[in-house]
Amino acid sequence: MISLPGLNLSSQPAQAQSVPAEAVTRTQDLAANTEYRFEVGFSRTLTVKLQSGTAELFGTELAPSTTYSFTGTNGAIFTWHGCKLDVGGDVESDYVAEETPMMSFANLHFALENLRDRSIASGSTEMGPRVLIVGPDNSGKTSLVKTLTAYAVKTDRQPMVVNLDPRQGMLSVPGSFSAAAFSSIVDMEEGWGSSSITGPSPVPVKMPLVYHYGLKDPEEGRTFKSLVTRMALAVTSRLEEDKPSKQAGFIIDSSGAISQGKNGVYDSIEHIVSEFSVNVLITLGSERLYSDLSRKFNARTTDPSESVSVLRLDKSGGCVARSEDYMRSLRHAQIKEYFFGRGDEPLAPSSQTADVADLHVFRIVEPDPSGSYTTVDEYGISVEKPLFEPVKVDERMQNQILAITTAGPKDSQDVIRDASVRGYIYVASVDEARRKVKLLSPLPGGTLDTALVVGSWPEPVEGLVG
Amino acid sequence: MSLPAAAAEVAADFRDALQDLRMNSRPEISNLTLIAKENTEYAEAISTELEKHIRSTRPEWKLPALYVLDSIVKNVGTPYTVYIGRNLYRTFMDGYLVMDQTTRKNMEGLLKTWKMPVPESMDPRPVFPTEVTQDIENALAKFRAAQQQVQRPQHALPPRPPSLNVAWKGTSTPPQNAPRYVAPNDPRARPAYPPTPQQGPSAHAPTPPPAYHQPQQQAPPMSSVDLADLKTEVTQLIGATQNIFAQNPTDAALRMKLSALLSLKQVLDTQTLPPQQLEAVRQQVRALAPPPAPTPTLAPSTPVYPPQHAMPPGYPPQFPPMSAPPNLAQLLPGFRPPMQPTPQPAPAPTPSALNLAELLKRVSSPAHTNAAPVPAPYQPPFQGLPPPISTPVPVVQAPPPAATPPVNLAALLAQFNKPGAAPSMPSTPTQSAPFPQLPPQATTTAPALGSAEWLLRALSSVPNGTPANGTPIASQPMARQPSAPVNLMEQIELTTVSMKKPRLHLVSRLYEAKPNICATCGRRFESTPEGKEKKARHMDWHFKVKDPDAAKRGVSRSWYIPEKEWIEYREVDETAPNQSNDPSSTTGATKLKKQTKDRYVSVPQDVTLQQVPCPICQEKFETQWNVEANDFVWMDALNVGGKVYHATCFEEYSKGAGIEMPGTPDSVLGKRKAELGTNGEGKKIRAY
Ligand SMILES: Nc1ncnc2c1ncn2[C@@H]1O[C@H](COP(=O)(O)OP(=O)(O)O)[C@@H](O)[C@H]1O
Numbered sequence A: 001m002i003s004l005p006g007l008n009l010s011s012q013p014a015q016a017q018s019v020p021a022e023a024v025t026r027t028q029d030l031a032a033n034t035e036y037r038f039e040v041g042f043s044r045t046l047t048v049k050l051q052s053g054t055a056e057l058f059g060t061e062l063a064p065s066t067t068y069s070f071t072g073t074n075g076a077i078f079t080w081h082g083c084k085l086d087v088g089g090d091v092e093s094d095y096v097a098e099e100t101p102m103m104s105f106a107n108l109h110f111a112l113e114n115l116r117d118r119s120i121a122s123g124s125t126e127m128g129p130r131v132l133i134v135g136p137d138n139s140g141k142t143s144l145v146k147t148l149t150a151y152a153v154k155t156d157r158q159p160m161v162v163n164l165d166p167r168q169g170m171l172s173v174p175g176s177f178s179a180a181a182f183s184s185i186v187d188m189e190e191g192w193g194s195s196s197i198t199g200p201s202p203v204p205v206k207m208p209l210v211y212h213y214g215l216k217d218p219e220e221g222r223t224f225k226s227l228v229t230r231m232a233l234a235v236t237s238r239l240e241e242d243k244p245s246k247q248a249g250f251i252i253d254s255s256g257a258i259s260q261g262k263n264g265v266y267d268s269i270e271h272i273v274s275e276f277s278v279n280v281l282i283t284l285g286s287e288r289l290y291s292d293l294s295r296k297f298n299a300r301t302t303d304p305s306e307s308v309s310v311l312r313l314d315k316s317g318g319c320v321a322r323s324e325d326y327m328r329s330l331r332h333a334q335i336k337e338y339f340f341g342r343g344d345e346p347l348a349p350s351s352q353t354a355d356v357a358d359l360h361v362f363r364i365v366e367p368d369p370s371g372s373y374t375t376v377d378e379y380g381i382s383v384e385k386p387l388f389e390p391v392k393v394d395e396r397m398q399n400q401i402l403a404i405t406t407a408g409p410k411d412s413q414d415v416i417r418d419a420s421v422r423g424y425i426y427v428a429s430v431d432e433a434r435r436k437v438k439l440l441s442p443l444p445g446g447t448l449d450t451a452l453v454v455g456s457w458p459e460p461v462e463g464l465v466g
Numbered sequence B: 001m002s003l004p005a006a007a008a009e010v011a012a013d014f015r016d017a018l019q020d021l022r023m024n025s026r027p028e029i030s031n032l033t034l035i036a037k038e039n040t041e042y043a044e045a046i047s048t049e050l051e052k053h054i055r056s057t058r059p060e061w062k063l064p065a066l067y068v069l070d071s072i073v074k075n076v077g078t079p080y081t082v083y084i085g086r087n088l089y090r091t092f093m094d095g096y097l098v099m100d101q102t103t104r105k106n107m108e109g110l111l112k113t114w115k116m117p118v119p120e121s122m123d124p125r126p127v128f129p130t131e132v133t134q135d136i137e138n139a140l141a142k143f144r145a146a147q148q149q150v151q152r153p154q155h156a157l158p159p160r161p162p163s164l165n166v167a168w169k170g171t172s173t174p175p176q177n178a179p180r181y182v183a184p185n186d187p188r189a190r191p192a193y194p195p196t197p198q199q200g201p202s203a204h205a206p207t208p209p210p211a212y213h214q215p216q217q218q219a220p221p222m223s224s225v226d227l228a229d230l231k232t233e234v235t236q237l238i239g240a241t242q243n244i245f246a247q248n249p250t251d252a253a254l255r256m257k258l259s260a261l262l263s264l265k266q267v268l269d270t271q272t273l274p275p276q277q278l279e280a281v282r283q284q285v286r287a288l289a290p291p292p293a294p295t296p297t298l299a300p301s302t303p304v305y306p307p308q309h310a311m312p313p314g315y316p317p318q319f320p321p322m323s324a325p326p327n328l329a330q331l332l333p334g335f336r337p338p339m340q341p342t343p344q345p346a347p348a349p350t351p352s353a354l355n356l357a358e359l360l361k362r363v364s365s366p367a368h369t370n371a372a373p374v375p376a377p378y379q380p381p382f383q384g385l386p387p388p389i390s391t392p393v394p395v396v397q398a399p400p401p402a403a404t405p406p407v408n409l410a411a412l413l414a415q416f417n418k419p420g421a422a423p424s425m426p427s428t429p430t431q432s433a434p435f436p437q438l439p440p441q442a443t444t445t446a447p448a449l450g451s452a453e454w455l456l457r458a459l460s461s462v463p464n465g466t467p468a469n470g471t472p473i474a475s476q477p478m479a480r481q482p483s484a485p486v487n488l489m490e491q492i493e494l495t496t497v498s499m500k501k502p503r504l505h506l507v508s509r510l511y512e513a514k515p516n517i518c519a520t521c522g523r524r525f526e527s528t529p530e531g532k533e534k535k536a537r538h539m540d541w542h543f544k545v546k547d548p549d550a551a552k553r554g555v556s557r558s559w560y561i562p563e564k565e566w567i568e569y570r571e572v573d574e575t576a577p578n579q580s581n582d583p584s585s586t587t588g589a590t591k592l593k594k595q596t597k598d599r600y601v602s603v604p605q606d607v608t609l610q611q612v613p614c615p616i617c618q619e620k621f622e623t624q625w626n627v628e629a630n631d632f633v634w635m636d637a638l639n640v641g642g643k644v645y646h647a648t649c650f651e652e653y654s655k656g657a658g659i660e661m662p663g664t665p666d667s668v669l670g671k672r673k674a675e676l677g678t679n680g681e682g683k684k685i686r687a688y
């Protein structure tokens, strides 16, 4: 069924994850309103099972008869009512924390619920809350977004979640921006869950809309704002007709980079707020950011319907300052997961061979070291560089992932920039002499005659196959 | 983990799942079967659990459990047939004797199939060895003979082996059968035979099981089931009141009522109250049911609390005399059944004795959701009364009691709580008025009996009880909290300061509001009939995706959907009904006209049909998982007159032949569902 010429794919899924067969477990008692925090590296596995009481991981409740296993994850299992956990396997570190910001997270959820009820009461003419979460790297933004999403789902809402952080993908690879409505449980072990696959999934799959940004930092690229605009357009269009999602509103996760600001100006944040009509702006951790933003947006409130509530929540003491190494491993794990799935539910990617000449690859043009996008043309006039330049696949592209866009190779740069993504392929090897490329594709079939976009982010991933 | 411990754990899981089984729910039965199938190494423990459950559960829940037994022995077979076979005589007969006539028929039907081989199985042997089934047959024959001779049902006990003859007197049944509160429609409150029409309530005493005969000085304790019901009632009431309060945030009476309810919830969750107090609480809860929408016919001064009602003669005194159950008609004056008016029956003699609990019970009783008819509950005093759902409202003209629509409870309650004109805008000055006994700011006068304030005071005088039966730790946080502040339900301000306020009581909306948790994934469901249905569909979905062959089929990541499709895409909730039936329903009208090659049919269940190629090109179909259909499908396929073709093949052919392409995809799945409905009860589960 799967053709694997020249690639040794079969070894991959097997090594993906090894859950200890009969782990020794211990009992972890948790008093009400405390949490069990853990850091588990990529080579270890922690197993957790709820023995009694109730417990949740970033808002998603642990099922009483399921053993969860975590690899390459930091997290906290919090309990409102107290619980006993069966904990097994092995961790980098773990401890119990009594001070958590969960009450404020829950309060935020209940406050958003009021807004959702208001949307329903308006007969869905009003949209539910439009939330943007900002804050420095590792301040717990994504964890908060997950918690709010999980609570909303638990309340039978169907919130839309938008990820605008290229450092970490949501239901997709790093470097992508995505949006998806969550009507079903947020996966416990996989972060967000899985996008759709060609078979049944024990956790309902999510259906993301994906764009490719392809650079590490939102502020460095020229396509960030356009993609935000495009995403906002798509999300708004969807919500116009999708009543349950419109009532629930959306939650936007962002990159720490846009919270740095330049002399107190937060250009990207302002752009997101205006494009998505954000009306709840949550800052995590940074006092300075909060004060800058609340000054900015409170000054603007002339029309109450356009007012933005700026709030500051405390950063959780559990937030882990993830190192560059850790982040790289995380990116690699996300890419691997895209093609191969997870250990217990492996996916079967397909290998294909293509002629170099048949691939229409567009490389995202990056600024020169001075940060400038201008160049001098043959007449000595300084002009702005194009967004993309067409390139031929060569050995330097080995181990990179290419975004398969919906744009045609002859389309204008703007069209390519705004095109959504159908999926990613991985350049396994390039035979320059024979002008052949071996590619790893998520599934057999599919055509590669559209514009393929490649950027410097995520960086090449070695050893994905073979 | 040691083997016995694991066995105990599996058994406990199985028991938990069984406890939820209250009707013939295919998904739940399938799920239980699956547990049994996946844990054959613990077959003995599981079999014991199953036997215990069948023996001890209420008569009306025994049949579903027997269907589980049936499903396991037929679908899994050994070793279950061995373990269950050992005690089958007892398991079967114990149940049979306390059943009503219809259920007995169902049981006999099951027995018949146990004497035969599993249908479509290669194994020619009967499901259970003949010796096992023969013993039962013999007993049944004697029983029938005895039944014909003796009129009085209580004397119709068949001769039974010594090991059996204690069973139905209740000694072998668990202590739940000890003296306890008996709901009027509890089948245990009547003899083993359906009451004859002449049997008045007092006639029910000829020779009842001794347990029910004992004089009861005190109000009998509320069973845990009733307590759960009460909690649900309170939770629902809280939700409803919150909604109303959201519309009327300045209404002091509402606010007080809400905080009373919240405190009550806290007390119920954390303390064990003596039964009398529980009963009193129950009365109060009913009195607190949201003020009905004002109707012109409702006299503004109608007290929500009726004067004491005389009990119908012989009516078992269930309630402390201090307060009679509120009149249903008064509880529901604004409620009009959604059906068309039909000639109104004569006013019921004593409709006042119907209370919300009974209403809830009846609406959610298996008899309404389950095809198997259960004899009418014991309710002689109300015989002239139509089903409770359509209880006529005496004050209102021509209330239309409809046939017997299985109105779902949620809808009913929604009606019941409707705050005046539907989608009411925040400014609508809705009902602060119909709360007659609570004079605004009447702080000086003694609170009216049944008022929120009264309840608040009553609750504050409740001594701290022992922790509720749950895990003690589970109840700590609620108990620790100071009693609910009065302004809890104010809109939560979206400010930094407001986010820091502790509002632990709100967390119950994420937990207690949905007490029914899926043990596999942690999703929670309300304990309403609607919630139960959702859970059933959810379990069905778990079962479906647990396809053990899925991994072997080479599952891959799909392409993401493109922008336009995504905008039109709607989430598919696995708990929503009929999601997979009609592919066009989830995708919007724009996609009705599918590309020929995108048409699909679900893969037929029948193994031989799976092998049949396309009649035109003789090639096989490509099997794929289809998210839209939530099923395995054949792509590029079309069902024409029961035969499946490649859609593209058929299109080509139809062009040449000058016939029309069928417009709507005739999905095999749809057909299968239709067939399912007509299948015999016991066979249903085998379709999956
Ligand atoms: N309460 C907590 N306990 C343990 N780890 C946590 C907690 N909250 C967050 N983390 C971990 O800290 C890291 C940073 O949090 P994250 O939410 O990803 O921050 P951000 O999105 O702002 O970068 C993540 O690995 C996350 O899993």
Ligand SMILES: [Mg+2]
Pocket (backbone or CB within 6 Å): A141, A142, A143, A165, A168, A253, A254
């Ligand atoms: Mg993040």
Ligand SMILES: [Zn+2]
Pocket (backbone or CB within 6 Å): B518, B519, B520, B521, B522, B523, B538, B542
């Ligand atoms: Zn589940």
Ligand SMILES: [Zn+2]
Pocket (backbone or CB within 6 Å): B614, B615, B616, B617, B618, B619, B645, B646, B649
């Ligand atoms: Zn064909």
